[in-house]
Amino acid sequence: MNELTINLNSRSKKPLYEQIYDYIKSDIQTGRIPYGEKLPSTRALSRHLEVSRSTVELAYEQLLSEGYIESAPYRGFFVAQIDELYQLKKEEQTAVKKVEKKRKFKYDFTPNGVDLNSFPYNVWRKLSKDILIDDKTELFRTGDPQGEYGFRCALSNYLYQARGVNCSPDQIVIGAGSDYILMLLSMILGRKHMIAFEDPTYKQAYRVIHTIGYETVPVMMDQYGMMVSELEKSGADIAYVTPSHQYPTGIVMPIKRRMELLKWAYAKEGRYIIEDDYDSEFRYKGKPIPALQGYDAQDKVIYLGTFSKSIAPAIRLSYMVLPETLVEQYRIRGSFVNSTVSKVDQLIVQRFIEEGYYERHLNKSRALYKNRHDVLMEALKPLEDICEISGEHAGVHILLTFENSWKEQELIEKAEKEDIRVYGLSDYRIREADNEKATILLGYANMKEEKIKEAVEILNRLWR
Amino acid sequence: MNELTINLNSRSKKPLYEQIYDYIKSDIQTGRIPYGEKLPSTRALSRHLEVSRSTVELAYEQLLSEGYIESAPYRGFFVAQIDELYQLKKEEQTAVKKVEKKRKFKYDFTPNGVDLNSFPYNVWRKLSKDILIDDKTELFRTGDPQGEYGFRCALSNYLYQARGVNCSPDQIVIGAGSDYILMLLSMILGRKHMIAFEDPTYKQAYRVIHTIGYETVPVMMDQYGMMVSELEKSGADIAYVTPSHQYPTGIVMPIKRRMELLKWAYAKEGRYIIEDDYDSEFRYKGKPIPALQGYDAQDKVIYLGTFSKSIAPAIRLSYMVLPETLVEQYRIRGSFVNSTVSKVDQLIVQRFIEEGYYERHLNKSRALYKNRHDVLMEALKPLEDICEISGEHAGVHILLTFENSWKEQELIEKAEKEDIRVYGLSDYRIREADNEKATILLGYANMKEEKIKEAVEILNRLWR
Numbered sequence: 001m002n003e004l005t006i007n008l009n010s011r012s013k014k015p016l017y018e019q020i021y022d023y024i025k026s027d028i029q030t031g032r033i034p035y036g037e038k039l040p041s042t043r044a045l046s047r048h049l050e051v052s053r054s055t056v057e058l059a060y061e062q063l064l065s066e067g068y069i070e071s072a073p074y075r076g077f078f079v080a081q082i083d084e085l086y087q088l089k090k091e092e093q094t095a096v097k098k099v100e101k102k103r104k105f106k107y108d109f110t111p112n113g114v115d116l117n118s119f120p121y122n123v124w125r126k127l128s129k130d131i132l133i134d135d136k137t138e139l140f141r142t143g144d145p146q147g148e149y150g151f152r153c154a155l156s157n158y159l160y161q162a163r164g165v166n167c168s169p170d171q172i173v174i175g176a177g178s179d180y181i182l183m184l185l186s187m188i189l190g191r192k193h194m195i196a197f198e199d200p201t202y203k204q205a206y207r208v209i210h211t212i213g214y215e216t217v218p219v220m221m222d223q224y225g226m227m228v229s230e231l232e233k234s235g236a237d238i239a240y241v242t243p244s245h246q247y248p249t250g251i252v253m254p255i256k257r258r259m260e261l262l263k264w265a266y267a268k269e270g271r272y273i274i275e276d277d278y279d280s281e282f283r284y285k286g287k288p289i290p291a292l293q294g295y296d297a298q299d300k301v302i303y304l305g306t307f308s309k310s311i312a313p314a315i316r317l318s319y320m321v322l323p324e325t326l327v328e329q330y331r332i333r334g335s336f337v338n339s340t341v342s343k344v345d346q347l348i349v350q351r352f353i354e355e356g357y358y359e360r361h362l363n364k365s366r367a368l369y370k371n372r373h374d375v376l377m378e379a380l381k382p383l384e385d386i387c388e389i390s391g392e393h394a395g396v397h398i399l400l401t402f403e404n405s406w407k408e409q410e411l412i413e414k415a416e417k418e419d420i421r422v423y424g425l426s427d428y429r430i431r432e433a434d435n436e437k438a439t440i441l442l443g444y445a446n447m448k449e450e451k452i453k454e455a456v457e458i459l460n461r462l463w464r
Numbered sequence: 465m466n467e468l469t470i471n472l473n474s475r476s477k478k479p480l481y482e483q484i485y486d487y488i489k490s491d492i493q494t495g496r497i498p499y500g501e502k503l504p505s506t507r508a509l510s511r512h513l514e515v516s517r518s519t520v521e522l523a524y525e526q527l528l529s530e531g532y533i534e535s536a537p538y539r540g541f542f543v544a545q546i547d548e549l550y551q552l553k554k555e556e557q558t559a560v561k562k563v564e565k566k567r568k569f570k571y572d573f574t575p576n577g578v579d580l581n582s583f584p585y586n587v588w589r590k591l592s593k594d595i596l597i598d599d600k601t602e603l604f605r606t607g608d609p610q611g612e613y614g615f616r617c618a619l620s621n622y623l624y625q626a627r628g629v630n631c632s633p634d635q636i637v638i639g640a641g642s643d644y645i646l647m648l649l650s651m652i653l654g655r656k657h658m659i660a661f662e663d664p665t666y667k668q669a670y671r672v673i674h675t676i677g678y679e680t681v682p683v684m685m686d687q688y689g690m691m692v693s694e695l696e697k698s699g700a701d702i703a704y705v706t707p708s709h710q711y712p713t714g715i716v717m718p719i720k721r722r723m724e725l726l727k728w729a730y731a732k733e734g735r736y737i738i739e740d741d742y743d744s745e746f747r748y749k750g751k752p753i754p755a756l757q758g759y760d761a762q763d764k765v766i767y768l769g770t771f772s773k774s775i776a777p778a779i780r781l782s783y784m785v786l787p788e789t790l791v792e793q794y795r796i797r798g799s800f801v802n803s804t805v806s807k808v809d810q811l812i813v814q815r816f817i818e819e820g821y822y823e824r825h826l827n828k829s830r831a832l833y834k835n836r837h838d839v840l841m842e843a844l845k846p847l848e849d850i851c852e853i854s855g856e857h858a859g860v861h862i863l864l865t866f867e868n869s870w871k872e873q874e875l876i877e878k879a880e881k882e883d884i885r886v887y888g889l890s891d892y893r894i895r896e897a898d899n900e901k902a903t904i905l906l907g908y909a910n911m912k913e914e915k916i917k918e919a920v921e922i923l924n925r926l927w928r
Binding site: 017018021061062065066067068080081116117119121124125129132133136137139140141143178180183184187190204207208212252253254255256259285287289315316334338339341342343344 | 481529531532546580581585592597601603605606607640641644647648651654668671676716717718719720721722723749750751753754776777779780797798800803807808809
């Protein structure tokens, strides 16, 4: 081939070399220029098209680097052999069906609510601003995979004082949310474990662990929490528990059961307890219940915590405290994984803790939630003859257990018709329970006091 | 027991009820008050200690909720039976050995460098400030697990224009870093796959996938990248490739090999190609090489990208583009996992792209890196008789391949003695290669021009 006629548009935004490249590429793709064909020399083509030689060279180089043409020394450029050239994917996408939007209820007793009106926006903005001014390049370099050391120091102090958790900063690993922390933990532990869950349980953790591919087993609970005798029988070597405030039943695991659980872990090499301390901050009566981790004398408890509940869901900041025995394992199997939390966010939360804002925020939230809790308990008094209330004095939801004649689904549907969303305990069950009494969860964190009163009044009428 | 003598300190910061609680708890823990012992009634103890009855009630309630005592209706409070009470973990931690600090070199040719002096701090600060003012509670609510929709729209536009990637926002999943994206992808794909890697390869991805627990297999490369004939023999059903700019060799996979690779994927149900497009932004000659994803007509390519290289390592923001066939799988197995990136960060990067800052930043970085690239290439001219240079014109490192008489380790050690850090290709190999020619990587992104010249001058002297 000696000539290639290309209509160049010198007024186009597209550079000339790119127009030449596009033209030749398209001709090769459609087969108009066949395999083996020699292209005109750069000199000839540049003369023919009346462009500079370097323009043509640039086009040929691009075709070369993408493999459409090949160069033979002293002979020139030839169209390369391409077995089968698939068409470029069509630009138009068939519109993907949108996921259906969740119905919005007038009254929503979600147990996962967080009140964000009390969020300290001004403090957050100020800290964020200060941090972005203070630092420069250091702030945007790769951080410590485990989390910034200063932040881990602040956190280990806080955990000791507030939760009785004993740890050094070296045992703490920071991550973007509790789901991620479980994924990272699975890399550290390896896959050959059977993990026992309380039943009912925190389904989100259960789903993550299940989907990662672990064998899981539900273990029955009594009034004190997970039954250690059943745990022993289950064959599991890791127990996932929420001892300070069982989710969703609200049971506080008493000291006796805690000791039994630790004893179970001590009895066999390789057993571990995962303590998820997800909402211990909210207790409205007396002191917070200390963490199980603080009682562990043989390095068997993996402690999980999060700021998503206590600050805001969009703060993607959770952490785990590894027992010493697993720190070494983390160094080998997990420490090469880059941190998932930006340094900026870590620094904001560090100062938030160190400068006392976190404590103030917690106290404020606790007072707010306590008030809603009290309003709800008061409003529920007329229902005391048809259901039993449990799980009060802590967390952000309570449970109503009904007599046998009631069906959970019926209670929920009746409420829905009046634009009230309530939640059934069966959603939190791993195994379906027969003959279980209908149990409804009412969360109050994100509901105004007036709305609580209104909604409960309607429920009292509906459920009778 | 009728009396308990407790020395209360009314001037202590600790509330009186907590002092009573601490005292009784400690007595139970040490066995001074044995199992079954009846505690004094709240009325008796309050009179005895001269405190209000509610103070004692509060202390008892706390002991009750933690399970140290039990209440028997009409009879009073009794010490609970606790099999074995483990001591609280000792407060003092044996100091954990600090991880040894990495040596700092005067000249460091790291291939993972990023120049942060050109980072647009002011823009970042401004966007961050604007976003925190604009929004209120919405910003701190739980976000879309897949990533904010607006951000995904901006990203899909960018990917189409800049990389020839065809996708709708529904195919994009945002995550905090490429390591996390691979962890999430593994949940979507399930564990029953054998994953082929180019050898040498991007070791970080290899380690993550290996540690997750996948069977992996290294596949030989020729001058065009991964050999499809070898891939076919390997038995793998997923191929992890870097076609636009192979890491670390810098090979651009030509169109013929790309088609062969796609053909391999089309040949069997369930085969996939993972295209890691980690640094396609940096090409100093001609146009960027389009992504393989754009050629895929049968939904077989999973496209991975990141902002950590192109903006800053501490920006924990990567993404994957799933083929339609895997979007449904994601809905089932991955969409319940909460997003790992805060909304604030997503919004900052969205505006960064939409308002043209990203393009400007890329152009600035590209010009900066090109200059360093050119300086390095010029400085290396005197070494051309002892080694061959490859991988130039793109990315942020080049390779020097030496004649047989040289040993890689020797070259590295000689450099280290003069405070110069260079990197050996063998670090990137999965399988050890026999008789391989010594190959050194020189990264230049984070090295000032003067330093490049100085260091190469020393190397030229050393390596002769």
